[in-house]
Amino acid sequence: MADHDDTPEPDPAASGDGGLRSAVSVPRWLPRAVVLVLALVACYQFAHWVFSRLVGLLVNVLVSFFCAVAIEPAVDWMARRRVRRGLATGIVLLVVFAAAAGFLLALGTLLVDQIRTIADNLPHYVDDVAMWSNRHFHTHLKTGNLQDKLLHSNWVRTYLANGASNAWGISTTIFGTVFQLFTVLLFTYYLAADGPRLRRTLCSMLPPARQAEVLRAWDLAVAKTGGYLYSRALMALISGVAHYILLQVLDVPYAPALAVWVGVVSQFVPTIGTYLAGALPVLIAFTEDPWDALWVLCFVVIYQQFENYVLQPRITARTVDIHPAVAFGSVVAGTALLGAVGALVAIPATATLQGFFSSYVRRYEVTDRRL
DSSP: OOOOOOOOOOOTTTSHHHHHHHHTOOOTHHHHHHHHHHHHHHHHHHHHHHHHHHHHHHHHHHHHHHHHHHHHHHHHHHHTTTOOHHHHHHHHHHHHHHHHHHHHHHHHHHHHHHHHHHHHHHHHHHHHHHHHHHHHHOOOOOHHHHHHHHHTOHHHHHHHHHHHHTHHHHHHHHHHHHHHHHHHHHHHHHHHHTHHHHHHHHHHTSOHHHHHHHHHHHHHHHHHHHHHHHHHHHHHHHHHHHHHHHHHHTTOTTHHHHHHHHHHHHHHSTTTHHHHHHHHHHHHHHHHOHHHHHHHHHHHHHHHHHIIIIIHHHHGGGSOOOOHHHHHHHHHHHHHHHTHHHHHHHHHHHHHHHHHHHHHSOOOOOOOTTO
């Protein structure tokens, strides 16, 4: 008969190892949570990668949207006169493109002529500097040696060599700019030409109660943005004609280019645009006659006061009159966000937002006499 061992079997639940295993057992939800977190991180990285690749396209679409909103009143005006909407959009874009090309051509002509004048007169400038230094500081500079050192120095050769080596980079930049301009024009054309159909498509995805709000917001954006830009364009035209007449009377060179410069910059660059616009004609006039420069300066100051207190309130009474500080702040903010593109769309966006606030925010009469 076999020996019977009366020793009890060890209880795993009561043993120390079993308790440890129970204490460190993995919860059932933890693997799912880890997988979910990893999936979210992967989706975020993928979305960030896609956004970084498409940010240029999104900016172009944003600029195109504001351009389409700006030209839509003119397109609608032609469409109501039985001009096909696509043809009307093309005509408006062609007029805008011709105006921009004329502005750049005028400034380019002025810049090229000034650079050519400086290059032709550079030896005389060197002689004048050398004679002035010899007369006032008792130096012994020889004009011939100074010209040779300046025109044949190593930094001139280095600058020319670097310019030649960067020709490919400059060409690439120009090609990229032209491609972006073509992209903006193409999106602008389709957004303006198919504006009504685009609105119907967006409203078809919304309930009837929301459709009226979307259409009201769209119409408000068109009215405020287009009205603001058209009022600025009209004031730019008036300012350019007035300054052109003055510059022609004073016989200041490059009068057409300077008039275009004053009209565009003074109206479309907020706050500091007036000073930037007036500085160039004053400088060009000063090279001809200091008294002409004084007359130009006085006319710029007087015309600015006339524009601020008489012309601008009448023209912008039915559109959006943005305070100069608000306009300047919007341009700074737009530049910080999107660079040069943000500076261009900042004022139209601010005009639209101001129109939204003026339409949706209820105002009350101020009863306090101290205000």
